[in-house]
Amino acid sequence: MAGGACSECSAAVMKLLDATKHDRLREAIRTNANLAEIDEDQTEELVCVGTNTPLRLPENPSMNDKIIHDWQLYAGRYDNKTVDAHLASIRDFEDFFEGQCFSLTKDKDVGKYRKWLLEKGELPREAGGFSASTIRHRASHLAAFFKWLGKQDGFRRLSANLFEYFALPRQKMARVLARPDKIYPSIDEALTMIQSMPTITRTQRRDRAIVAGAFVTGLRAAALSTMRLKHIDCVAKTAVQDARDMRAKNGKSFIIRWFPVPEAFHDVVVSWKEELAKDGFESDDALFPDVKYLYRPKVGTDPIPTLQTNGVVNRAFQIASNGLGKSFSPHSARHCLKALGDKLCTRAEERKAWSLSRHVVWLISCP
Incomplete structure (x- = not known):
């Protein structure tokens, strides 16, 4: 080996x-x-x-490799990033007990690991401490894993309520150090970002449209990078996250009404789609294609492929952030929209609809 x-x-x-x-x-x-x-x-x-x-x-090799492989087959219904996060928690638990076979796990073992997690939450990040979010996710991942594990052949002797021992005490979680405030632009700073971006070349205009699209739709970087022209309707001002064509978290599909951000954001997205349409791009072609497809009109009938990674989206936000002398990630657009929703939405139903980015109450009810 x-x-x-x-x-x-x-x-x-x-x-x-x-x-x-x-x-x-x-x-x-x-x-x-x-x-x-x-x-x-x-x-x-x-x-x-x-x-x-x-x-x-x-x-x-670990004695748990086979059962972890079986769990991965079971977890195939989840998004790859979700599976990776769960695997990290499972392997962390395994490493904590130095590779002990999961079939030997006792209630006291889970309690010992849970205590260690809570202790890590009281340490600062620089000393290897965990945030409250990390602790909750690890406990949740492991509870789900052991609940599944107890039903598998060879593991049925595990305590039936073993997974319940991963529940976290509220009082001790309250002592976990708060995470630093999330860094995101205000809506005015976001407007400055797109206005400061160069627009001489088509690649530059594509990058500006990516940034504007993030604030208009609230989509994640993976979904943005795999959008096609058919996924955005500039007349109805809607966008579609279609998990059949896009890299969508947890395979979710839904319709989004454009967020009520300044019209300058909308105008950038509309003008970009019109520019592509004039060059022969059709509904199944990528909305944000690779640079090699941008400097000539479309040739042939095969659809222009979408981006394979999120690198272009990340670079677009880096370029946009330079105008402010800061550094914002694509996800910061979602934080910005949440803050905007907190100002505009006054009812619980409106906030819920806003957080889901769905086409429901908030567009009518919010000012």
């Missing part, structure tokens, strides 16, 4: 080797040579393989 660290996220990775690969890897470590250079006819080149590794890797 070989272990290593992922070059992108530093997570521990393991692989079962056959005899030949095992011998080649051992020789590479022994001679401090590149694995690809271990050949009788080549000179070995020193590349510092296997020395001074900072990562502590287990000698054997």
Whole structure:
């Protein structure tokens, strides 16, 4: 069994080797040579393989790997980010008990872990402390996991109410240090952001439309980057989050009425869609396409693909933030809209509708 660290996220990775690969890897470590250079006819080149590794890797795979794999199959209905968050909590619990098999988990073990979580909440962030949100999410993730685990073969002897021990005491949670205030622009600062963005090239106009679209629709970066022309109606002033075509959190689909932000935001979105339409872009084409599709009219009938990552959206917000000398993330637009809703909405129904970004009460009721 070989272990290593992922070059992108530093997570521990393991692989079962056959005899030949095992011998080649051992020789590479022994001679401090590149694995690809271990050949009788080549000179070995020193590349510092296997020395001074900072990562502590287990000698054997975890005893819980199989059941965690089964849980991942069960959790396939969730968004990938949600699954990753749950996995992080599960692995954290496993690491806390040094890889102990989940089938041996007792009520007192959960209580011990819960106590440790609460203690971490009383520490400042710089000392490794957790926020209240982190603590609640970890406890919630683990409660859901152990509730599922107790129904699986080989784990039915676990205490039937084991998952209930992850419930957090309100009094102690009240002592958890408050998170720093969320950083987001005011609606006036947001207006300055789009007005300060350059518009000479089509790429620059696309980036400005991305930022304006975030404040108009309240969509997350993943959904924005995968929007198509058909998902936005400039006449009805609505947008659609369609999980069939877009990277939508938890696979949710719904209709959004444009938020009542200054008309300048609306105008930017409308003019961008019109500009694409004049170049032959159609309903199934990406609303915010990659730069290689922006400098020539559309050719052929195949739809222009949407962006594969959120990088373009992140960069657009960075450019927009430079006009204020600050740094705002795409998610800051949602925080800005929430603050705006707190000012405009006076009834609980209005606030609920506003928070859901749905096409209901608030557009009619709020001033």
